[in-house]
Structures are given as structure tokens and as C-alpha cells.
Amino acid sequence: MGELEIFLQILFWGLYAGCIYILLATGLNLIFGVMKIVNFAHGEFLMVGAYVTATVFALTGLNPYVIILFSMVVLVAIGAAVERFCFRPILGTGKLNEIFLSLGLIYLFQNLAALIWTDEWQSIQSPYASISIPIGPLNVPLDYIIIMVVTAIILTGLHLFLKRSRTGRAMRATSQNRKGAMLVGIDVERMDVFSFSIGCALAAAAGTLWVVSGQVFNPYMGSIPAVKAFAIIILGGLGSIPGAIIGGLIYGVAENGAAFLLGGIWKDAVSFIILIVVLVVRPTGLFGESGE
Amino acid sequence: MDRERLIRYLSLLVIGVAAAVPFVSGTNLYLLNVLILMLIFIIFSSSWNLLAYSGQGSLGHAAFFGIGGYASTLIAIQSGLSPYITIFLGGAFAAGIGVLIGLTCVRLKEWFLAMVTFGFAIIVQAITVSFLASITGGWDGIASPRLVSSQVPGYILIEYYSILALTIGVILLIYLIFKSKIGMAFLAIRENEIEARVSGVDPVRYKLLAFAISAGLAGIAGALEIHYFGYITPEIYGIDISFWPIIYSILGGLGTIAGPVVGTVVLTVLWDGLKIFGLTYERYIIIGAILILSVIFLPKGLVSLPDKLAGWWKRRGNKKLRNQA
Numbered sequence A: 001m002g003e004l005e006i007f008l009q010i011l012f013w014g015l016y017a018g019c020i021y022i023l024l025a026t027g028l029n030l031i032f033g034v035m036k037i038v039n040f041a042h043g044e045f046l047m048v049g050a051y052v053t054a055t056v057f058a059l060t061g062l063n064p065y066v067i068i069l070f071s072m073v074v075l076v077a078i079g080a081a082v083e084r085f086c087f088r089p090i091l092g093t094g095k096l097n098e099i100f101l102s103l104g105l106i107y108l109f110q111n112l113a114a115l116i117w118t119d120e121w122q123s124i125q126s127p128y129a130s131i132s133i134p135i136g137p138l139n140v141p142l143d144y145i146i147i148m149v150v151t152a153i154i155l156t157g158l159h160l161f162l163k164r165s166r167t168g169r170a171m172r173a174t175s176q177n178r179k180g181a182m183l184v185g186i187d188v189e190r191m192d193v194f195s196f197s198i199g200c201a202l203a204a205a206a207g208t209l210w211v212v213s214g215q216v217f218n219p220y221m222g223s224i225p226a227v228k229a230f231a232i233i234i235l236g237g238l239g240s241i242p243g244a245i246i247g248g249l250i251y252g253v254a255e256n257g258a259a260f261l262l263g264g265i266w267k268d269a270v271s272f273i274i275l276i277v278v279l280v281v282r283p284t285g286l287f288g289e290s291g292e
Numbered sequence B: 001m002d003r004e005r006l007i008r009y010l011s012l013l014v015i016g017v018a019a020a021v022p023f024v025s026g027t028n029l030y031l032l033n034v035l036i037l038m039l040i041f042i043i044f045s046s047s048w049n050l051l052a053y054s055g056q057g058s059l060g061h062a063a064f065f066g067i068g069g070y071a072s073t074l075i076a077i078q079s080g081l082s083p084y085i086t087i088f089l090g091g092a093f094a095a096g097i098g099v100l101i102g103l104t105c106v107r108l109k110e111w112f113l114a115m116v117t118f119g120f121a122i123i124v125q126a127i128t129v130s131f132l133a134s135i136t137g138g139w140d141g142i143a144s145p146r147l148v149s150s151q152v153p154g155y156i157l158i159e160y161y162s163i164l165a166l167t168i169g170v171i172l173l174i175y176l177i178f179k180s181k182i183g184m185a186f187l188a189i190r191e192n193e194i195e196a197r198v199s200g201v202d203p204v205r206y207k208l209l210a211f212a213i214s215a216g217l218a219g220i221a222g223a224l225e226i227h228y229f230g231y232i233t234p235e236i237y238g239i240d241i242s243f244w245p246i247i248y249s250i251l252g253g254l255g256t257i258a259g260p261v262v263g264t265v266v267l268t269v270l271w272d273g274l275k276i277f278g279l280t281y282e283r284y285i286i287i288g289a290i291l292i293l294s295v296i297f298l299p300k301g302l303v304s305l306p307d308k309l310a311g312w313w314k315r316r317g318n319k320k321l322r323n324q325a
Helices: A002-035 A042-060 A064-090 A095-117 A142-164 A166-176 A178-183 A188-212 A223-236 A241-262 A266-281 B002-025 B029-053 B062-079 B083-105 B110-129 B155-179 B181-191 B193-198 B203-229 B239-252 B258-276 B281-297 B302-324
Strands: A132-135 A138-141
Touching: A002 A042, A002 A138, A002 A142, A002 A166, A002 A188, A002 A223, A002 A241, A042 A064, A042 A095, A042 A188, A042 A223, A064 A095, A064 A142, A064 A188, A064 B281, A095 B110, A095 B239, A095 B281, A132 A142, A138 A142, A142 A166, A142 A188, A142 A241, A166 A178, A166 A188, A178 A188, A223 A241, A223 A266, A223 B110, A241 A266, A266 B083, A266 B110, B002 B029, B002 B155, B029 B155, B029 B181, B029 B203, B029 B239, B029 B258, B062 B083, B062 B110, B062 B203, B062 B239, B083 B110, B083 B203, B110 B239, B155 B181, B155 B203, B181 B193, B181 B203, B193 B203, B239 B258, B239 B281, B239 B302, B258 B281, B258 B302
Parallel strands: none
Antiparallel strands: A132 A138
16 A cells, blocks of 8 residues: 555655646747757746746736736746847758757857846745545645646647647748748748747746745746756657657656655756667667658 | 968967966966866867867866866776876866767757766766776775876966966967868858858768867866865766856857867956955856856857947948938
């Protein structure tokens, strides 16, 4: 009973951590699909999203699950600006430049945040923090369940947007064939802005879910999750959203398992061990078709 | 060639100035400290740049920096050898690890490689504080013998000149490599791996060689820093330690010999200059902004600035002539 309980607990923690990774990875994937760029600074958007939510929560006391929308809107604006003024000028000038630019963005965002909000660890208390629901042998905090539901709603919404709406279809067309999309009259630069902004909004949602769960946060919180999200999309296949979901869940569970069995320091290391093993065996990723 | 000669004279001038500094400043500890760290980071950045020259951009070079530091320290403690010998042993050990890491990387490109190297720094840190904690001291770290014992009079000057000599040696070595067949092979692989293979260059062998040299030099730099500080902790594997050589090299000029040197010097001066104004986070913000601007507007780095200015000056002159005509 005891062991089963621990196993379920780890599984549940993993699912919750996985939700945050899935949101980050899906955003990165969307941006990569349309623009073919990799933004290592994606985690900084998660961090800004977390702080926006925490600040609005402290000022107004609104339900943080409502503030998620506001935080996403703010990040849409920031994302659009970053796309327009940083990534668009270097589009097509080589992959290394994208990595370097992201490094600059990481320094910029982290330290602006530290200036505004200080670099102390902070946390907020969700209004449901004291409620937990018994599921089987576990007492599951209500927040965790809401977080999973919110993630599912956002992903379903994104799925419908991409499949049904005209803009969503134009975005998919751009990601399949940029030149072809141009030829049929799609404004691909506009699709770049949309994909980047939506990616940032998803990161803001991830950041919000991070803070409402009661986890501590500081301006440097985003870097490692972003790199892991990137590892997840390599694992799950570039451009594949189901792949990102499966990869995110695998990572969430593997990490928490490793942290329990080997100690906290291995939490981050184990995700890179998985990545390296996968890349050694398949340099294009688990479900990847062609290497980049 | 006129240009080549100019660069040669300029390098000699720089070396002369570096050698003369202690005579002018006396033993100003603060200044010497800044200069020593600058020299160490010139070696470190140049090692990163060498790897990038072969088309492999590492995001986890702190792994080799730290491995060199730990290996040299542990060898020095166990064997009682002088740090002057162990820094090279530490570098050799880092080079060996570099080949192993390189083996997993040779089939990967750009950001897949970036991810794997980033991950290695984190994995190496985890190993250092868990499995190897008994010899590395875990998170607390361990004391490391100083390069020159502080009982020796003028020890900091001896350290400064030793490190300066080593830095010059490393840059000379990289210059020779870039000029040689090996450098040509690196360049060929970076530009087009298939074409390189067609012309008889074995990409795997040369990529591993690049990894070995780069990791070895980074290891020497790490060992130097540790023996200079006299202490090592796992923080040496930090993400920012991996990022600095990248920033220095890009700002100075990627894939050139002078680039990492110029970038390190300019940013060190800027960094310590801003410190005088009491800025903390703002310094990082400024560095971040400079990095972004230089990637967008000066992708070939500061070393391309003279050419760019000359071109601009010429165009301006032509315009003037046309207006007069």
C-alpha cells in the first residue's frame, strides 16, 4: 500500500509538472513550425506571465484562474514586439544567430524582472489551497485538478483554432510550406506574429499555473523549463502537438521519479539524459521525420 | 600583405601593453585581479570559438571549464604536483571527456547539439555533487592549491605573467591551427559537410578533434581560474559560465582569432566600468541589449567594425563627389 501510494503520488506530481511542460512545448512547437526558429528565451515569457499574474493577484485579489486571461493578453503584446523587433530582422540568417539572440533576450528579461520585482523567491496562495479531494488512496489538492482541466481546455481551444478557423489553417499552411503559402496569398509575416504571440500566451498560461499551484518563483525560474520544453519537442517530434503532450507527460513523471529515487539534483539531469540517449539512438528525435 | 603586417604590429603592441601594465599600476590588486580573470576568459572564449569554427556551437562549455578545474585540483592534491603541471593534466582530462561528449554530438547539428551540450553541463554538475561528493566535497567544494603560494613575494605578479604567457601561447596555437590543414578542414565541415566529405575530409574525425582541442583549452582555463581563486565549488558549472564565452565571442567576432580577445576585453572593461556606477541588474540588461543589437546589426562582431566604417566612409565620399559633379 505504501509503495503504491508513493508511486501514485509521483505519477500525479508528474502529470501536474507535465502540464506546464506541455504548454511551453506546444508554444515552442507552434513557433518552430511556422517560423522555423528556436527561441531559447521562451522560458522568460513563462516567468513574465507568472509575475504578471502574481502582481495582478496581489493588487486586485481576483481569482488567479481568471487572471490567466489577462496574463496571456499581456504576453501576446510582448511576444508580438519581440517577434517584430528581434527575430524578424535575423530570420533566415542561420541557426546560431537565433541561439545568440535568445541569450540576449534571457539576460534582458531576467534582469528587467529582477529590477521590477527583485530576485527574491516569492509565492502566492491560491484561494483553493486548503481544499483537497480524495482520489483512491491519495488526497489530491483541488488546484492540481483545476490545473489539468485548464491545460486541457487551452489545448482543445488551440486545436480547434488551428483546425477550424481561417487564420489557424493559414498558419498550418505556412508551417507546411512557406513559399506555397505565400503563393496562395497568405501574409506569412503576419502568421509569424500570430504564432509567436500565441506561443507566448501559452507560456504565460504555464507561468500562471506554476504560481497558482503554490510553487515558489523568481526571475530565473524560466530557463531550465524552457530548455526542457525544447527537449520535449525534440523527443516528441518537431511540429507534432500529440508528440509534445506525450513527451511532456513522460518528462514530468521521469523527473519526479528520479528526484524521489536519486535526490533532487537529478531532477534536471535526468531529463537531459533521456534526451541524449534518444538523440544518440535517433539523431532526429523519437517521432521526427527529417533532421533539421 | 599590408593588412597582415598591421595586425601583427597591433598584436605586438597589445602584448607590450599587457606586459607593461604592472609597471605602470604597481601591484594594484584590483586591477591585476580584473586582468587575470580577463586573460583566463580570453583562453576560455577562444576555446569555445574554436569549436564554433568547426560548426559546433556549444551551450555547455562550463562542463569542460569545471572538469579541468576539478581534475587539476584533485591531481594536485593527491600527487603533490605543482599546479603548473596539473593545469595541463586537467586540460588533458577535459579533452578526453570532450571526445566522449563529442562522440554523442557528431551526428547532431545546431540546436540539437546546443541542447545536448547544455544538458551535459547539468549532468556533470549532478555527478559532481552526488556520486563524486566524497572527493569533490559536494556543494561545499574544496580548497585548491594556488598557482603560486601567497608566501612568495610578488606572487600575484608571477601569476599574472604566467597566465599572460599561457594566453599568448594558446592564441598562437589557435592561429597555427586555423592556418593549417586542420583549420581548413574545420571550415570545410562548417560550410558544407557533404562537400567536405567528397573532398576527402572525414567530418567525424575532425569534429572530434575540434572537441578535444576546445575542451582541453577550456579545461586549462578552468584550472587556471581555480588555482588562482584557491577554491572550487560546483557553481563552476553554472549556466552563466557557459554563456560568457559565447557572448564574448559573438560580440568580438565569431570564427576569428581576434574576436574572442576583443570581445572579452571590451566587455570586461564595460562590465567593471558599470560596476563603478553601482549598477547590478542594469549591467546584465545592458549586456543583453548589446548582444541583441550586435546579432542584428553587427553579425560579424566588433572586428568587422573597421571595415564597415571604412565602407560607409567611402560611400559617403562617393556621394559627395557625385553631388559635386
